[in-house]
Each structure stands twice: as C-alpha cells, then as structure tokens.
Amino acid sequence: MTDASEKRRRAARERHARRQGVQLQKFNEGDFVLAATATGRSGHKLALVWRGPKRIVRALNDYTFEVQDIVAPFEVSTRHASRLQLYRDAARGLDEDLQEQAIYGEGGHLVEALRDCRLSPDTHLWEILVKWIGLDDIEASWEPAEVIR
Numbered sequence: 001m002t003d004a005s006e007k008r009r010r011a012a013r014e015r016h017a018r019r020q021g022v023q024l025q026k027f028n029e030g031d032f033v034l035a036a037t038a039t040g041r042s043g044h045k046l047a048l049v050w051r052g053p054k055r056i057v058r059a060l061n062d063y064t065f066e067v068q069d070i071v072a073p074f075e076v077s078t079r080h081a082s083r084l085q086l087y088r089d090a091a092r093g094l095d096e097d098l099q100e101q102a103i104y105g106e107g108g109h110l111v112e113a114l115r116d117c118r119l120s121p122d123t124h125l126w127e128i129l130v131k132w133i134g135l136d137d138i139e140a141s142w143e144p145a146e147v148i149r
Contacts, residue, residue: 024063024081031056032087035067035079053087115140
C-alpha cells in the first residue's frame, strides 16, 4: 500500500516540477480574448466553456483583467489570465463579423423585437413572442417572460 501512495506522490511532484516553467500569456487593454466559464465538473476535472470574443477594457494587475462583451448588454466581468485566450482574429478590429462571432460564441441570439405576450395554456405562466435578430419572422418564438432580460 505504501508503494502505491509513494508512486502517486512522486508522480504529483514530477507534474508540479514540469509546471514550474509555465508562464501565463500577457494581455493588453484593447486585446480581444476568449474567456472561460466554469460549467461544472466532468469527473475530477473542471469543465470550461470558452466564450467570446470579448475586449479587455482594464488591467487590474498583470494577471487580472476586466473584460467586456462586444455586443449588448456590454457586460463587464473580471477574469484571471489563466481563464483567457488571445482571440487570433483580433487584427480585424470590431466589425459586424466579429460581433456575429461573439453572439454565436455566447450560444444565443439577440432580440430584435418583443411582438406579443400571452398566458401559456400549458404552464399558465406569462410568455413573450420574441423576434430574433438575423432570423425570419416565422422563426419568432414564445419564450418564458422570466428569462427575457
């Protein structure tokens, strides 16, 4: 039994020694980045989802940054450099394609208009008919009022 635990400790020390040379990427204000969000655990590992691109708006220190969404509502969050990756197409600047990529990366659509409201016949909760930017009128959908922001 002590043989197995000694092997685990030795392996952990070796992993730690290999990581000693790891350096975090340096970021500057104005850089476009992807930001990781923890979504839970997969086994013993933390599961991350990369979202963005986002823009670095302020450096709090060398490794902590405020990043801002590049589409409405332009939310600002604080992220550590270990949870940021440089967005490789940043040289393109902020144009429509980059904004569309951000919308896609967030996994959602932007609201163009709220068309109607009703009391759902199934759930008896309020729903709103949402017209989505970039989708046809026929693709408007009834969404629970509580999730619309």
